[in-house]
Amino acid sequence: MTSRLNRILAPALLAAALPLTACQTSDLAGGGDAWNGTAFSAEMVDPAHPTKPSSRIYLGGGRVRLQSMDTSSIGAIVVDPTHGTTLIVNDPAKAYIDAGMFTPLVTLAFAPVMRVLRPAGSGDPCSQWNSAVSPFGAFAKTDKDHPAPQWTCTSQGSESVNGRAAHKWGVVSNDPKDGPMTIWVDDRLHVLSRTTDKDGAMEMRNISEGPQPDSLFTPPANYKKLSLTSMLGGLLGGSKDSGQAGASSTAFLKKLQGASSH
Numbered sequence: 240m241t242s243r244l245n246r247i248l249a250p251a252l253l254a255a256a257l258p259l260t261a262c263q264t265s266d267l268a269g270g271g272d273a274w275n276g277t278a279f280s281a282e283m284v285d286p287a288h289p290t291k292p293s294s295r296i297y298l299g300g301g302r303v304r305l306q307s308m309d310t311s312s313i314g315a316i317v318v319d320p321t322h323g324t325t326l327i328v329n330d331p332a333k334a335y336i337d338a339g340m341f342t343p344l345v346t347l348a349f350a351p352v353m354r355v356l357r358p359a360g361s362g363d364p365c366s367q368w369n370s371a372v373s374p375f376g377a378f379a380k381t382d383k384d385h386p387a388p389q390w391t392c393t394s395q396g397s398e399s400v401n402g403r404a405a406h407k408w409g410v411v412s413n414d415p416k417d418g419p420m421t422i423w424v425d426d427r428l429h430v431l432s433r434t435t436d437k438d439g440a441m442e443m444r445n446i447s448e449g450p451q452p453d454s455l456f457t458p459p460a461n462y463k464k465l466s467l468t469s470m471l472g473g474l475l476g477g478s479k480d481s482g483q484a485g486a487s488s489t490a491f492l493k494k495l496q497g498a499s500s501h
Contacts, residue, residue, distance in 0.1 A: 279298055319456050357430045
């Protein structure tokens with residue numbers, strides 16, 4: 240997504256680092272339409288850079304898989320909050336880690352990403368975003384003289400995106416440094432099917448509705464399972480397997496951060 244959406248995500252992402260706010264963020268991490276709406280898969284592309292590797296997203300049954308199409312990258316991240324699993328799939332190494340013990344934290348971190356990507360319902364998306372970030376807005380102030388971020392959406396009617404009906408919205412923020420942004424919300428899936436602003440663009444293509452195969456959300460066959468001990472050892476330096484796992488862990492954290500910047 241565009242860098243402007245990173246600003247929308249930033250306050251809510253602080254929830255993952257603020258244990259005392261857990262009671263306030265339970266609604267963000269608990270699922271809802273963002274996780275449990277109509278199942279689908281789609282390609283996420285940067286239309287301004289057609290040669291840039293895309294990503295794919297798979298959503299179904301309260302589970303999400305983010306798959307990089309860049310063959311030099313980690314591969315995929317799979318989060319299944321219901322079953323308490325978080326898979327970090329390293330395709331180049333044909334290995335994976337099940338970081339299940341971190342699933343509550345990962346789910347909490349993913350929740351605002353999901354709320355931005357898939358605003359609940361078919362109404363004003365800004366009301367959803369403002370509601371999601373309002374408990375953490377104070378932490379997102381750049382300094383004491385600037386207000387917590389808020390966004391205003393203005394309906395710009397209906398428009399087709401890659402042959403699918405969508406509602407177009409103009410978005411402005413209360414920060415004078417931000418320019419306007421335009422988003423399109425798919426009528427059926429209620430996901431952002433296109434975004435544009437002065438910094439870039441994102442577009443969903445090849446959307447396919449329907450149940451997603453369970454195999455997308457389970458450990459891949461014939462891949463080596465690496466332990467959490469190896470993952471932690473890789474972060475600190477260790478064996479060959481530890482190094483592979485550490486690389487996976489680093490890429491995983493970068494992928495979480497980059498999930499909103501495609």
